[in-house]
Amino acid sequence: MNDLTEEQAAEALQAAAAVLLTTGAKTAAAAAPAPDETWPLPGGTAWVYYGEGNQGLVRPVLMADGFNTGPSDLDLSWEHLNRRGYPLLDELRRRRRDVVLIGYDERSASILDNARVATAAVHRALAERLGGERLVVGGFSMGGLVTRYALARLETERIDHQTGVYFSWDSPHTGAWIPLALQAFAHYIRKLDDRFSRQINSPAAQQLLWRHLSHWEDKPGPSPLRTDFLDRLGEVGNWPQLPRLLALANGPGNGCGNGIRPGVEAVVGKGLAVSGTDLRTQSEGDERLVAKLRVVTVPTREVRTSGLPDIDGAPGGTLEGFGVLADALNKLAPVLGFAVENPIREHCFVPAVSAVAAREPSSHGDLYLPIDELAPEESALDDFVLASRNEEHTLITEELSGWLLDRLP
Secondary structure, eight states: OOOOOHHHHHHHHHHSOOOOOOOSOSSOSSOOOOOSEEEEETTEEEEEEOOTTOSSOSSEEEEEOOOOSSSOOHHHHHIIIIISSSOHHHHHHHTTOEEEEEEESOTTSOHHHHHHHHHHHHHHHHHHOSSOOOEEEEEETHHHHHHHHHHHHHHHTTOOOOEEEEEEESOOTTOBOOOHHHHHHHHHTTTTOOHHHHHHTSHHHHHHBSSBOSSTTSOOBOOHHHHHHHHHHHHTTSSOSSSEEEEEESSOSSOOOOSOOTTOEEEEEOSTTTTTOEEEOOOSSSSEEEEEEOSSSSSOEEEEEOSOOOOTTSSEEEEOHHHHHHHHHHTSOGGGOOOEEOSOOOEEEEEHHHHTTSOOSOSHHHHTOOGGGSOGGGSSSSEEEEOSSOOBTTOOOHHHHHHHHHTOO
């Protein structure tokens, strides 16, 4: 088919599942067990599971959801935290700890808005708690930033959150990364299907990403929403001061990257509708080609960057961003001409230096820093652990879970 119109392309793309960059399972193998309690919260919901032998909330562990589009999904949260890897929730409950899963009405809403959900969950947990056990409060990916801000703000308001331990699991404390090639492609197809672009331009995505594009022709930089969020964090002291601060990273601390080379093809258009499209991994230097863009239209546009590091191959938690896009395009009917090749599926999403708040991901030297050799005072955290290898972002492993469980009071 060599005469596909923009109207036909738009109809095909909009009829297909949205291209959404997420980690973990897309569907749950089974429903989550029924919670012992469900707490409606302003802007969200918390699902409560008592620890073994507990008749109420005795030793609460509050865990905030991460980034996605749409409302939090209990079944998917349970799948990710308890079935895909190590059964963390089962083990917490076996140790007589109560699990409180904090979800949001909209996961892509501002981190500041969803911090209100976490704050409400803390207040409810304190009201429901039997006895005086201090809370454990944290989250996965964005959830670590949501709870970091929530606890710090409570302290500035002189409200006792009674939290003994704060933890973050592969949270982008100094920024997350979506390849600029993917961001540019999302915006380039906006007039055909704007769902991918809306995810990239959602408030939470703009606050999380170290470098952001709001339009494919823009120069990459920190979003004003990110700058504002960092300012708001600074206003509450950047970190909560009262609990012990722990962090877990799905990347290694030895400075070894994931093997993805800079400046190479990751998604290459083969069908007639996308012939000429070439999305590449990020490379260092000036005027580096990161994308050639063509979808139905005749001209092929180029996107070039300057002054950015080779971040796709950096140590850290990975995301199959290139693979998610390629799979979505290849699922469209072959006659439409959207077929692509996908030599590289994943990229670094949360650099290890970001997950343990050691450096900004601003240079090759910072990204590939051997964190294991750093002095403890080079991070704001009290303690952290890094995986023994590069892993999928927020993968729940026995290695990391055991470390966290051993450090809970």
